[in-house]
Amino acid sequence: MVFSPSGAPESEFCVGDDIPALVTDVHGGIWTAYGDEGIYGGHPESGAGLAGWTTQGQAAWAPDGRLPDHPLEGCAAATEDEQVWLAWHSGGRRGGTFLTRITPSTSDVTSYRSPVPGLDGLAGDAWLRIGA
Numbered sequence: 001m002v003f004s005p006s007g008a009p010e011s012e013f014c015v016g017d018d019i020p021a022l023v024t025d026v027h028g029g030i031w032t033a034y035g036d037e038g039i040y041g042g043h044p045e046s047g048a049g050l051a052g053w054t055t056q057g058q059a060a061w062a063p064d065g066r067l068p069d070h071p072l073e074g075c076a077a078a079t080e081d082e083q084v085w086l087a088w089h090s091g092g093r094r095g096g097t098f099l100t101r102i103t104p105s106t107s108d109v110t111s112y113r114s115p116v117p118g119l120d121g122l123a124g125d126a127w128l129r130i131g132a
Contacts, residue, residue, distance in 0.1 A: 002030075002055045013057025016046030023077035025084050028055050029104055033074020033086045050074065050086050052104065061102065066109040069094040078122040087119050 001012040015030065018038030023031050030053040038046030045051065045059075049071025052061030072091025079085070084102045097114040099122075 011056055014045065015051065015053050015057065017041055017043040018046065019074070021074045021077040021086065023079055023084065025079050025104060026082060027104070029053065029060060029084075030055065031061075031077055031079075031084045031086060031102070033077055033088050034071070036073050036091070039071060039073075039091075049088060050100065052084070052102070061104065061107065063109070066111075067100060068098060068111050068113075069096075075119055076121045085122060087114065087122055 002010045004010050015032055016034055016038050018035035018041065019032050020035050021033040025031065032051050032053070034046040034049055039049050048062050050063055050067070051059065054060050069090040069092040071088040073089040074086065075089060075097070076087040077085065082103060082105060084104065086100045086102070087097065088100065089097050097117060097119045098111050099114050100109060100111040102109050
């Protein structure tokens with residue numbers, strides 16, 4: 001469900017199953033990182049592992065092969081100015097935990113291997129040092 005700044009309901013829609021991390025960006029876009037039951041559970045919105053949505057529930061961003069591996073489990077999300085950060089654990093050949101920075105206005109995607117194994121969250125400038 002999407003609420004206006006005053007708290008009134010504006011819209012409702014489904015963005016998938018098993019969402020351990022969800023964040024909104026400065027323009028109101030909704031960003032999700034899915035858990036393994038969402039990714040492998042057959043729900044069409046969850047299968048890519050990471051996604052971006054409009055406030056009307058329209059798909060606005062998908063990885064489309066731009067990640068270093070296929071996500072197994074989303075674990076955290078944060079925003080920094082115009083950028084969105086999604087942290088996730090890999091389920092494929094490369095293994096490990098990754099931080100993916102997305103710039104919605106350009107669709108630029110950059111992923112970094114996390115310096116913290118088993119990352120469970122993002123706080124402060126932890127992601128800024130990696131991206132700088």
